[in-house]
Amino acid sequence: MRAWQHPQIPSVPGPSTAPWLHDTASDSLVEAKPTTVARLYVCGITPYDATHLGHANTYLAFDTLQRVWRDAGYRVHYAQNVTDVDDPLLERATATGVDWRDLAESQVDLFRSDMAALRIIPPDDFVAVTEVIDEIAAAVGQLVTAGMAYSVPTLDALHPGGADVYFDNAAAERLTAWRLGDESNLDRVRMLVLSAERGGDPDRPGKRDPLDPMLWRAARAGEPAWESEVGLGRPGWHIECSVIALKELGTDFTVQGGGADLIFPHHDMSAGHAAALSGHPLAGVYSHTGMVGYQGEKMSKSLGNLVLVSALLKQGADARAIRLALLAQHYRSDWTWTDAHLTIGTARLARWSAAFGADAVPGTATSSFVVGAVRTALVNDLDTPTALALLDRAALSGVSNPPLxxxxxxxxxGIDL
Structure with missing residues (x-):
């Protein structure tokens, strides 16, 4: 699947280092230092109602991470999936009377245009689930053969004798170094709640453990399905990211990223699947962005309280001002969007353009010192609010070398002045 155009990124003189990031698994700051190439996987969209500001906030955070790595001299290999077949997408397609493939294609196109407008660095590998069905089915078959997956009969399957395939968490814990909860730091009670809220089926009869996640869903009437070695059906949610990440990045990659709503079950289970398939950890650092709220609730497709990037752009907002409005919040914080955020971002863009743009008059602040301070802030857990405050102060006094x-x-x- 094609991604979008790569923005031009200038080279800036002066030294920098690998960033320190908050790691959810250890609940501590760790150095996200690649051995050679920085390998990054960020979970992609399920393409309906794309792209709201919660999406943009997440992809902007990991865009910033890429920029810090590149500034430190590292090459980056970035992979991202698109969940272009899943229950929420199918439900929306049915409700709106649109073919699920057409809905997915239109929303991915919108996502591409939004990401390009925001100057987000595109993934090197932009992979739709429907492009790797065979690889996913083979992985499920491997887990069955290894004794880490099992079948649960399904009465409503399209064909008699149909069965869903589930991951056996307990077997994976016996046979690998992975442990349920290692990546999420959650207790079982909280896991059960989140599983029910986030696509799991803890009350499903026939499962060996309520928290065992589905790997392969047997075909149901009216649903897309593919023939495979594990039967007619389609992939479960978590296994898709495990397979795509392993295929494109290999094991032990540098950072697994996504929104905080993916910590459990998605990233915990993806790590378990990957360990069971490869015998190695999935990633070194698990990094998560905070949730963006709107009108008193978390911004989400299910609630419908969305602020869409495309809508803001159609209303005349400058994409750079949207980007600045998001960068003003720390990537790990939960916060609520209001119109004031865009107003502040627009004003900041005007001040910076005047102070650092083509017509700027040199001032008193030493440019190399300002750039070094901004680098230091970003290396410290991508502290964009501090970086913006430093530049605000420099804009007041002017800088010795505005082009730098x-x-x-x-x-x-990522702001082109």
Whole structure:
């Protein structure tokens, strides 16, 4: 699947280092230092109602991470999936009378245009689930053969004798180094609640453990399905990311990223599937962004309280101002969007353009010092609010070399002045 156009990123003189990120698994700051290439996987969209500001907030955070790595001299290999077949997408297609493939295609196109407008660095591997059905089915078959998956009969399957295939968490714990909860740091009670809320089926009869996740869903009437070695059906949610990540990045990659709503069950289970398939950990760091709220609730498709990037752009908002509005919040914080955020971002863009842009008059602040301070802030857990505050102060006094600061703002924060 094609991604979108790569933005031009200028080179900025001066040294930098690998960033320190908060790791959910250890609940601590760790150095996200690649051995050679920085390998990053960020979970992609389920393509309906794309792209709201919660999406943009997540992809902007990991865009910033890529920029910090690149500034430190590392090459980046970035992979991202698109969950273009899943229950929420199928439900929306049915409700709106649109073919699920057409809905997915239109929303992926919108996502591409939104990401390009925001100057988000595209993934090197942009992979739709429907492109790797055979690989996913083979992985499920491997888990069955290894004794880490089992079948549960399904009365409503399209064909008699149909069965869903589930991952056996207990067997995986016996046979691998993975342990349920290692990546999420949650207790079992909380896991059961989140499983029910986030696509799991803890009350499903026939499962060996309520928390065992589905690997392969047997075909039902009216649902898309593929012939495979594990029967007619389609992939479960978590196994898709495990297979795509392993295929494109290999094991032990540098950072697994996504929104905080993916910590459990998605990232915990993806890590378990990957360990069971490869015998190695999935990633070194598990990094998660906070949730963006709107009108008193978390912004989500299910609630419908969405602020869409495309709608803001159609209303005349400058994509750079949207980007600045998001960067003003720390990537791990939960916060609520209001119109004031865009107003502040627009005003900041005007101040920076005047202070650092093509017509800027040199001032008193030493540009190399300002750039170094911004780098230090970003290396410290992608602290964009501090970076923006430093640049605000520099804009007041003016800087000795405005083009240097403008290049740094472009390279590190993605704002072309």
């Amino acid at each position: 600061v403008a290049h740094a703002v472009d390279a590190l924060l």
